[in-house]
Every structure is written in C-alpha cells, then in structure tokens.
Amino acid sequence: MLIKFNLNGQDVEVETPPARRAVDLLREELNLTGTKEGCGAGECGACTIIVDGTTKLACLLLAAQLEGCRVTTIEGLEHENELTPLQEAFIAGGAIQCGFCTPGMVLTAQALLAKTPLPTEAEIRSAISGNLCRCTGYQKIVESIRLAAHRRAGELQ
Amino acid sequence: MTSTSEIFPIGKAAPRADARAKVTGTEKYAADYYAADQLWAGIKRAGMAHARLLEINLDKARELAGVVAVLTHKDVQGSNRQGVARKDQPVLVDDKIRHAGDAIALVVAENRALLKKALELITFTCEPLPEIFTMAAALAEGAPLLHADHPDGNILLQGRLETGQGAAALKECAIVIESSFALARQEHAYLETECGFAIYQDHKLEIAASTQTPFRDRAEIAEALGLEVENVRVIAPYCGGAFGGKDGITVQTLLGLAALNAPGRAIKMWWEREESFNFGAKRHRAELHYQLGCDRDGTFKALSVEVDFDTGPYDHLGGVVLALGLEHAGGPYRIPHTQIQGRAIYTNNPIGGAFRGFGVPQVAAAMEQMVDMAAVRTGLSPLAIRLKNGVKRGDRNPLGVTLQTSTGLLDCLRQIEQDPLRHEAEKWKAQAPPGKLRGVGIAAVMHGMGYGPTVPDTAHAKLALSREGRFKIYCGVVDMGQGNATTYQQIAGDLLNQDFAHLELILPDTDQTLPSGSSSASRTTYTFGNALIGACEILKKRVCERAADSLMVEDWQEFTLLPGRLRHLPTGREIPLQRLAALLSPDERVVSNRYRAPVNRDQPTANPGLKLHGIPHLIFSYGVHLAAVEIDKLSGNVAVKKYLAVTDCGNLINPQLFEQQMQGGIAQGIGYSLYEDLKVTKGVVQTSNFATYIIPSALDLPEMICKALAQPESSGPFGLKGVGEIAIDAPLPTIANAVSDACGVRCREFPLTAERLLRALKKEEDNAHKI
Amino acid sequence: MKEVFRPRTFSELWQLRRQHENAALYAGGTDLLVQMRAAKINPQTLICLERLAEIGRIEEFNDEIAIGAGVSQHHLLENPTILKYFPVLCQALQALGSPHIRNMATIGGNIMTASPAGDTLPPLYILQAELELRSQKTQRRLPLADFINGPGQTGISPGEILSRIFIPKEPVFAGHYFEKIGLRQALSIAVVSIAALYNISTERKITAIRLAWGSLGPTIVTLPEVETFLIGKTLNPATLNAAATLVEQQVKPISDIRAGADYRRRVAGQLLLRLDQPANYRQTSA
Ligand SMILES: Cc1cc2nc3c(=O)[nH]c(=O)nc-3n(C[C@H](O)[C@H](O)[C@H](O)COP(=O)(O)OP(=O)(O)OC[C@H]3O[C@@H](n4cnc5c(N)ncnc54)[C@H](O)[C@@H]3O)c2cc1C
Ligand code: FES
C-alpha cells in the first residue's frame, strides 16, 4: 500500500504493507531510529511520536493509520542544527542518562507544553506517566521540562 | 590533584558528551543497527526447567523458504561454554536443560515473521529430570545435581568469615535480636532489551552489542565458538541501560554463531521485552537469617549472619554477588565478634547474576532493619545507635579488616541529623490526616569499589592527537548510561586545557580501544580515570617537547596548552595543534597508559574462592538515607513522600552526574522496596512484561535530594571514589524502617507491597483485639 | 499480507463488512494490537474505526448524553459536558492507562474489551448507561449491564458494531467517587476499583446510593443488598464499616498474579470508607 503523510514537515510517500507497525516503518524503512521500542505493548512510551498534535504510541499504530497525518518524530524537532528549548533544557538539566527513553520523553513534553505552557510539577509528572525511565528517577526530567517552560515564559514576557 | 582548567573545570556540572545525539535521536545504539539485506536471528528456548535433551527435530524449520540457517550445539566448533568465573553455561544445550531459558536451537531467517514461524516449527524430545525450585530442595539429601562435575554439588560457592569469638559471643550479650528476611528477584528492566548486530566476512567476526564488557565478551565468544581472539571484534555503543544485566554474555555468542553460518550477511538479534524479562539474569532472590547482640547501652558486640542466594542454574556472576554480600553483611559498624556465612545455590530458576549493588542491597536490607530493631530495644534513636557504632577510618569493619582509606560515615550521619529536611519530616509526620499513617526512617550503608585483591583491576587508557589537532580519548570501558565517557572528557579537557571542540571520544571497540575491564563494581571512573590522567600527562609532555623543538626553545615546560593550540609563555608565540600534529608521525601522536588499582593486603579469609570474588576491598563509599512515608490504611499502599541521601563518594568531578547516579539508584531502590517482584512458578517467570512487573512511574517517586560530603579520597582521580552502586543499597531498609516507624509493623518479606502491608496491619489489629 | 481498511462512513463500513466477513474491528487498537502481538488472535483483515465520523461525536439531548463509541478517552476528559454531568466517569478515565493510551483508546473499545478491570465499566454501570448497536440492517439499544456476559464476552451479534453510549442526566447525584487500587499510580490495571454515586440529606442520611466494583468477579460487581442496607443510614465510619463487612461477605474475588483474593475482598469493603471524605461530595449539584 502506498501511504502518504507529512513526516517532520516533509511530505513523504512510502510503499509498505498496511499492517506494518508505525515503529517498524519509521525505524526500518525510513531510517528514523530515534523512535525507540522498549516493549511493543504500549507500556513504556519509548516509541512515542506526535500525530496531528497528539502523542501516540508507534508500537500500537499501523502504517495505514498514518495516511494523511502530520507526524513528528524526535528527528523532526531540530531545525537547521538548532535544538528546541526543550531539548536544550534536557541537556542542561541533566535529564539524559542512557537516553533510550529520551526521544519519547521529549516529544511527550513537547505536546504538553504546546497545550499547557506553564505546567505544575504534578501536571508534568502526570503527563510523562506513560513514559517509563529506568535510569533517572524522573526528577531531572521533570526539572528540565519546568526549566524549558519557564525559559519560554520568560521570553514571552 | 585539583582542577587547573578554566574551560572544562572539574567539579562543575558539564553537559554530557552524548546528550546532544541522544536528545535528537541520532545516537546509534546497538538496537539501531540495520542493514539493507540484513537477516534476523532468534532463539528456540527450552521452556522447561530441567531435562535431558534427546533429539531436536529441525527438518520443518529448515524446509521453510527464507530460513537461512537452523543451528544446534553440533554446529558449535569451540567449547560451547560461557560464563565469567565458572564456564558452566552452554551456548546451545548439548546435554542438559537447566532452566526454561536455555537455548536449544538458533534460527537465522530473512525477516522476523519467518523467524517466528521457524522457531515454532522446531520440536525436541527430552527426558524430564527432577526439578529444583527452592534452595532448600537444592540442599536436601540426595537432591539431583545441576552440574555433576561441580565438586560442591548444588552449592556454587560458599564462605564463612569469623572474627573474635564469632557467634558464640551472642551468649554474652545483654540484648539479642533475631530475625529472618526474604527478598524477591529484581529485574533490570533497562529500556533497551538485549540486542546486537553481527557480520562475518574476510575471516573476521564483528559484533556490535549492547554490552558492559566488550573485551571479556571477545574472549568468551572466541573460546566458545573456536575462533582466534584476533578474529573477533566487539564494538560497544552506548547502552540503553544495563545496570549489571549486560555484564556477561547475552546475545553475543549466539549472534556470532549465526554470523559464522551466514557469511557476508549482516544479522540482527533483538530480544523482545518478554524474552528479556523471562530469560535475562536477575538480582538474586535471597533468604537471610540475622542475630545481632549488643549491650544495654546499644554498643554492638556480636553478629551472626546466614545468607543464601538463589543463583539459578549457572554461575554468571553469582560467586561475586555472594562474596560482596558476605563482605557487607555487617554494615558499616564496629562489631568485634562476627560469624558471617553464606551460599550461592544452584536451582532450576532463572539465572541470578550481576545487578547494580551485587548482593549488597540484600544484606543491607536485613542489617539496617536489625539496627533499627536494636535501637527500639535499647531506647536509642535510629541516628544515635548508628552514631554510636558507625565506623571511622582506622576502625575494623565486621570482617576484621582495618579501614585504611577515607571513611565518611559519621559525617554523613551528622549531616542527616542536621538537615532541615529531617526536621521538616518529623513535623510532617505529626500532621498525618485521617486514614493515613506517617513515618520517617533512615539507613546507613557502605559499598566497596573495584574487583578486590585477586582479579587485577586494571585499565589501559589510550590517547591520541589527531592529524586535525584534536585529542582523541579511546574509552576502554563502556558507558551504559552513567556518563563516565563524559567524565573522561572532563578529565582530559581539564588536564589538557581543551574545550569540547578539541576532544573526541572513541567508544569501546576491541579493535581500537584497549582492554580496561568491565563497566561495573563502581570502578569505572576510578580505574580508567586514573589511567587516563597518566596518559594525558605523557601526551602533554610530548606535544610540549615537540613544540619546543619546533620553536627552538630549550625548556618544554615553558609551554602551555590552550584549546587547539600551544603557547610559549615567555614570548607569547603560539603554535596550532593542527600544525604540531603534522610534525609528528602517527605513532608519536598516540600514547597509552596502564593503571592498576591498589588492593587491600589484609587477609580476613584464606578461602581462595572468596578472595577471587573480591574480599576484601580497600576503598568504600558510604551513605545515609532518610525517607518519609505515608501509608494508606485502607489499601496498605505506601507512598514515599520525601527522600534525602547524603553520600561519601570522595570529590565530585561532575555534580550533575553524581546526582544522576544517586537519583537513578534510589529510584530502582524504591522499586525494589515497594513494587518489584519477578515472580517465578516452576521455573517460569510469571511477570514477563511491564504490566505485571512493576517499575515506578513518574507518579510513584518523590523528589530525591542528594548531597555529597565531597571529602577527597587521596588515591582517586581528582579525589573521587565510586558512586555507581551505593544509592541502591539503602532505599529498602530506609523505607522499611520508615514504615515500621509509621505503624509499628515489620514485614519480613519484600517488596513491601500494599497487600503484604495490609495483611500485617490486619494481623496486628487482630492481635491487639485479642489482648 | 494483512489488509487494513479505514472507513469514513457507515455505508463504507457495511460494504467492507460484507466483503470481509472475518475482518477484525479496532478503534484505538490499544487492546486489539496487543492481543495480536501476543499471538492470541491473527486476523488477516483489519477494519479501523478511527475515522468513522458517525461514532466520533458527543451529543447532548434533553434527558441524556450520547457518546460515540469511537470517541477517545482523552477527548471525553476534555469535554465540559461530560465533566459537568459525569464526574465519576472522568475520575475513572483519569486513572486509565497513561496519557498516550487515553489519546488512542476509545470508550467503545473499553466496553467491548469487557474486561472485569475495564475502568470505565463501574461508572457506566451505575450511571445506567445504555448501548446502541448498529448493523447494516438493524439498530438496537440495551442496558450495558445486560450486554456484558463475562471477560471478553458481550452480546454483540455478527455484523453489529457498538455505535453510541447513552447516559441519562437524571437522577443527579452530588457524590461522585471512583478509585482504582492498582500496583502503581499510572499504567496500572485495577486490583480492585469502586465507583459510587450517592446523595445525602442535610442530616447526613444517605438518600440514594449506587455502587459498582471492578476486578472482583468475571464482570462488574454490583451489590443491591449493600445499597439497600445503606439507604437511610447516616454516612459515617460506623455505617460504612458495617457495609464493608457486608461487602466482604458477599464478594468472591479470585487470586491472580497481581493480588490475592483476601486482599481484594478486604479492600473492596474498605474502599467504602472513602465516601466519608467531604472532598468527594459536591455541595451544589450539577
Ligand atoms: C499500556 C496499556 C494500559 C492499559 N491500561 C488500562 C487501564 O488502566 N484500564 C483499562 O480499563 N484498560 C486499560 N488498557 C486496555 C485498553 O486500553 C482499553 O480497554 C481501551 O479502552 C481499549 O480501547 P481501544 O479503542 O484501543 O480498543 P481496540 O483495541 O481498538 O478494540 C478493543 C476491542 O473492542 C472491539 N471494538 C472496538 N470498538 C468497537 C466498536 N465501536 N464496535 C464493536 N467493537 C469494537 C475491537 O474489535 C476489539 O475486539 C490498557 C492497555 C494498554 C496497552
Ligand atoms: S514500545 Fe511502544 S510503548 Fe513501549
């Protein structure tokens, strides 16, 4: 099946079996290995991508479902070598250890901040509660998301 | 040594070298290796716990179009054995099946769907053998032996250490506390499951794997498969988490075998989550029995410890886990009379192996609860009893070994005592809302660093000046997420006065970097860091000397390194590193330096097994943790609300990395305390996914405040000691002590699930009614 | 090769179902795709209902609200009408899975999964939800409680889909309470859950109450005797403790990997004590 969708700002067309999981399509056919697989069953959030503005799990989406959608993966955040404030904050705030959960975390946080520019700690924790991280204990991730939100709010003022 | 650099200062939070690639999704983990015409390899597992393999039927699988190879032990040319200390694990079963995860056959296929189908088509016959699922059964008279050739029967390793009058001294103690404890298996649950990518071409086997030990892997692969070591190359990208679970062979040998049988084709193996949970190594289940004797004033006199670890069917690193457990069993206290004995026992359960903490979390869980029970009996506060008995430098530890290096336990205790959070927590406790119980608890721990007296704890640092004038650091030890590679960059940056742009990291690769031991035992930064310091000094001198030659200056010491260049201080003349590099031959631009960590010459035991497995250590880190918990009376659920840890791990090279290690360790420790229980029935794992094996989510963890004493350890690079493991030793007893403080109940089985606690609370309530 | 279809209208759907009689339906896929991965089922044709507009709306009528079966749980949570009338349902949704799961999963999928641990079911039972089932030729409506027969078993007929869920606005309850006891705070399957709707008089007498429990039996458990016992009694710990004992006597939960039967039984009763907390009771009714 020929599937057309917008991937990280670019229109793409791929020929793929329609029941191929989105995570496999991205990783194996489109070479976007930033989308990770940690469980394949919706439990860990490592495969989080943004589809039409909402976070979805690429391990529980079939390729056919992407048809006509606007899809953002971790590779789509950086623009002309410039990181997003959220990515900068993850680096500065020490939110990254092994980094396997990081793409999913960053995209989840990105979607959160798009809707709730200045989230409380409780809102942040609940927003990332579907993304398991085994390395950090989450604290620096939460702090980094807050840092990014505050930096952005500061800029807006 | 103190920091001299302005650009790359030691002691400041430097962003991690790997952060940018990881946050943009471009970092290539072992899981991310693909090739256009790549094959997939997978394992046919036994699925049963104990049997003699008779016949394997491969015909149907082989007939399937798209199946490239179906292999059994008959296809293995080498020893077909793997293991770290005792090589007792077959790569592919050739005789006995000893646990459900044993590999019967290996399949290589064109894609994953075919692979799955082929694996289903393989059948085998076997003769069932009596199974051993408990340690008691393994030790019973006439129990079937897992390894007929092992001289100690079903005991992999045992040890007994005694000081003073040993357990006999308990009789003379005014107060004796006795208790048993049982701790569950813990799963590493790294997000990147076991994986690798291999190719065999031009007589060379190349494997990129998610591993902590590329050099040891190379030797094991070569021996098991009958290859020359130089024909095997292992590349170790950043791990997506490891925590000990990738200390030892996972996919490597089988992947190598697959590649040998499909020359020229790239092959990928990547275990699914269930496969990882079901068949990877676990933290050992442990059963412990403690007796602690003290005077009425709370002075510890005597201790008796018996600890058994369920090591599953293979050694893996079970011997080391036992040895470390024994060494730390008495905690960081002065106890003149001790008898500490333990066994690592073979069973048909999943493999017990390396996991951050290596046996220490289990014994600390028991000892630190014993100490709190002693506090209750003597009327001392938990802090007071620890201050009274805690070790300081020069004291003997419970093994009778004199603590010669920095020993900051008492300072940690005092810092906890004074911390505002402790006072806040006490106030908070008094304000428990209806339906809730609140409590505060502490625990004190120590953790040895390095391999101990026998196995050489060495590292070889290689450093090069590239033709482009950048310094290349060849990391010999894996960064499994703990950020040690960044620390190396920081050390080299500091000593060579270079910025990020002029430093480059080469990750472990047996063809490029030099053997430097495992990424484990809290030794990674200490040992390699010391090796790297030496390498930096050699190379610095060399470039300065050559700069002096080229500018016709007599004294090379008049030169100083600046980012990308050298300056002659008296004249201000500069020479770019790139130009200098052109003057040096490639051989001259490379240096290497070996470092071997000092060992403890004290001999608390003559048992060569225990010495080999690490007893005694020379350098210890210390820590004291405090937790405030809230219990929901209706459900028994425990929530950790506040957490504080004070650690003596020497100086901090990078405070952010220190906090990362601490918070991550505490989080795993909280999971170990409250949720994590890898349940096994008849040798088969029952909790094989994240829905049933519960690790904490962001909503289950509190803010964790982590402070360091920052007192230098003189032998450490820039004064540091290890910090990778100690954080996970303390949370369980800290939380158990807090729970007991809240409700007066002490459970003996862990994790402290809501169900267990509610049952204990109910029992307590029923008893109260009876009285 | 497997096929995947994504009909936009009923007529497209009916046609697809005629052509592919054995096709499996899915909406969010958070249940079906997990089952496929576990090789519990292996359908060759899949029909995804995600774009079927007819089941994707929330409509308000005079005396009831109709929720399209394909509405995602996240959209329900964001909907002011749902929040206004059915706080107990929102509380349950908030505890379901994770944010990502709620973004994908639908309310219809949760009903059709018919799991005893399905978090929307206890609230929907006591809200007395009715289901609308449609096929090309038929349309029927029946109470949810009559539709679910056991774990994964419903009264759906071949060719039918669940199209809408109707929930009456009345009677109005001031007390709405849902709680799930799971093994952690997110991504947890209910060990026990309770949903409650209740009204109390100014003298704190219970004037009306409806209760339902999840994960206590093969389907959602309701205990009319306990409700009858509570009516007319004063809402206080003594009353609730007495009711809790009744609950413990009446339920027969199972033991599984997550918890033992004793624990489930005890907590099922104990959870009633939460109803005494003023925060769970709205002073002004909707
Ligand atoms: C990680 C994870 C966590 C979860 N946590 C929870 C939890 O906490 N609580 C909980 O209750 N559930 C949980 N679930 C289960 C699942 O998410 C829910 O049951 C969800 O509501 C299913 O909705 P769906 O739209 O994704 O269903 P689908 O997977 O799309 O469908 C499920 C079943 O319903 C059928 N179906 C769907 N829509 C219709 C329709 N309109 N008409 C007829 N048949 C239909 C399908 O054929 C299929 O058999 C979890 C799942 C995952 C993966
Ligand atoms: S891989 Fe998709 S949620 Fe874990």
Ligand code: FES
């Ligand atoms: S950083 Fe390793 S899983 Fe989050």
